[in-house]
Amino acid sequence: MAYDLSFAKDVYENAEEGHWIKMCMQCGVCAGSCPLGPHWEFSPRQLFQMIRAGKAEEVLKSESMWMCVSCYHCMVRCPRGLPITHIVHGLARFAVEKKRADKDQVTRRFAKILWENMERGGRIGEMALTTKLYMVNGIPDGVKKGMEMKDQAMSMLKSGRLKMDPLHLSRIRGHAGFKAMLKKAREIEQKKRES
Amino acid sequence: MTKTYTFYPGCSSEKKASAANLDISVQSMCHILDIRLNEIKDWNCCSASIGYAEGGELPRLALSARNLGLAQKQSHRKDVVATCAACWLALRETNDRLNEDAEIKAEMDEVLQAAHLTYDGSLRPRHLVEVLIEDIGWDTLKEKVKKPLTGLKIAGYVGCQTNRPFGVCGDSFENPTYLDKMIEICGATPVAFDKKVACCGGALAFSELEKVCGLIKDILQSAKDSGADLIVTPCPVCQLNVEVYQDKVNQMFGTRFKIPVVYYSQLFVAAWGGSWKQAALHQQIVPANVLKRFVR
Structure with a gap:
């Protein structure tokens, strides 16, 4: 049976830094270097080989990419110099674009909440970000989570390292231009995807 | 100038x-x-x-x-x-x-x-x-020391992103030495710390703490085993994760860590004769009391 290369080609051409995957020699240094080893199903090495073997659904629906803590151990150790951390980030984004990423995966949701928090005013509001993240599974669960973390929150407040700003309404002055810039960037990416 | x-x-x-x-x-x-x-x-x-x-x-x-x-x-x-x-x-x-x-x-x-x-x-x-090392230079950093932190044992925790993928001044990814040198310049003793470049869990400490709490525990354990009085780091995520979640780690693993985690900049200000407030040491969550005998 011949391999179906259409998924691999799609990744090489359309996932950020995806073209590097062709260069992987399956040594496994990335897998051995990853601090989240106990928590992923597939290591970067395995993901890359699965892409070559055309296992689109298994790759895109996997939680493995969302385990990346961006520590860059894999990237500096790869004997072939592949930017592995960025490839894994690219695969996570690719799964989002293809609407295959698990919507309930907490880090995937955190990434969305952080981006929205940042885009709304141009900068992060840490209290609004934390509150929203804790509330992702509804208010009762959020209250429970908030109670679990109340000592941490209180110690941050007391040490002057958490601003009482649950609404996060401040905006950078050039916010209109900032929004226009991001809109333009998304348009260009969209156009490329369609062509 | x-x-x-x-x-x-x-x-x-x-x-x-x-x-x-x-x-x-x-x-x-x-x-x-x-x-x-x-x-x-x-x-x-x-x-x-x-x-x-x-x-x-x-x-x-x-x-x-x-x-x-x-x-x-x-x-x-x-x-x-x-x-x-x-x-x-x-x-x-x-x-x-x-x-x-x-x-x-x-x-x-x-x-x-x-x-x-x-x-x-x-x-x-x-x-x-990089500015401190390349533009100011080690000699000047040392000349400024007024209150050498003699007798303090410090774990230099470089972490990830100040080190990888770009590195500071061409230093090694696996065993960078600049932070230990900073500790030494301040008059303290850098300990052999085997979690020097380990990951604190980064953003996942926010979203999936249960998965990365073990990483934070390992860092604290390694600092304790090496005899460190405190941990020093250049990274805001390392500082936050390793300091603020110590109680959570203690709950989860039955440990009793209470190790201060400060920035290199706080250490320099302390050793250069700055005040507790100028070093922002009043803003620590785990109090850096071991520095009290050096700082006014």
Whole structure:
């Protein structure tokens, strides 16, 4: 049976830094270097080989990419110099674009909440970000989570390292231009995807 | 003579944000060294190491490109200095991509136009640690010491993004030495610390703490085993994760850690004769009481 290369080609051409995957020699240094080893199903090495073997659904629906803590151990150790951390980030984004990423995966949701928090005013509001993240599974669960973390929150407040700003309404002055810039960037990416 | 740099503080260094103690001690440190940090006016967030998922490639890179464009518009200086590991990484990654990829550069020109900005790729993003080592120099850093931290044992925790993928001053990825040298210059003793470049869990400490609590425990255990009185780090995420979750680690693993975690800038201000407040040591969550006998 011949391999179906259409998924691999799609990744090489359309996932950020995806073209590097062709260069992987399956040594496994990335897998051995990853601090989240106990928590992923597939290591970067395995993901890359699965892409070559055309296992689109298994790759895109996997939680493995969302385990990346961006520590860059894999990237500096790869004997072939592949930017592995960025490839894994690219695969996570690719799964989002293809609407295959698990919507309930907490880090995937955190990434969305952080981006929205940042885009709304141009900068992060840490209290609004934390509150929203804790509330992702509804208010009762959020209250429970908030109670679990109340000592941490209180110690941050007391040490002057958490601003009482649950609404996060401040905006950078050039916010209109900032929004226009991001809109333009998304348009260009969209156009490329369609062509 | 005053040395002046364009400065990108980032969200965690804002007033009353999670790394307010980094910013205050950095400002005190730079005051002593006669360094002037000119903040980029109206800077935006870099989206840190989690921006890739929702932002995608071009919008994510546009965030840092806007900051670089503002820096270029506001000053003729080539250096843009960051104190946050993720901010520095994002600036450098974006700058490299713009210089190496003509397609991205052309697209970014169009993107920046929407914000009435341009950026030609010629600025140099640097970490403040690089400025200290390369522009100020080890000798000057040592000459400033008034209260040597004699007898203190310190674990130099470099962490990830101040070290990888770019590295500081060509130092090793596996065993960087600059932080130990800083500890030594302050008169303290750097301990052999085998979690020096280990990961604290980064953003996952926020979203999935149960998965990374073990990493934080290992760092604390290694510091304790090495006999350290405190941990020092350059990174705001390392500082936060290893300090604020100590109680959680203790709950989860039945340990009794209470190890202070301070920034290199706080250590320098203390050793250079600065006050408790100038070093922002009143903003620690695990009190750095071991420094009390040296600081007024």
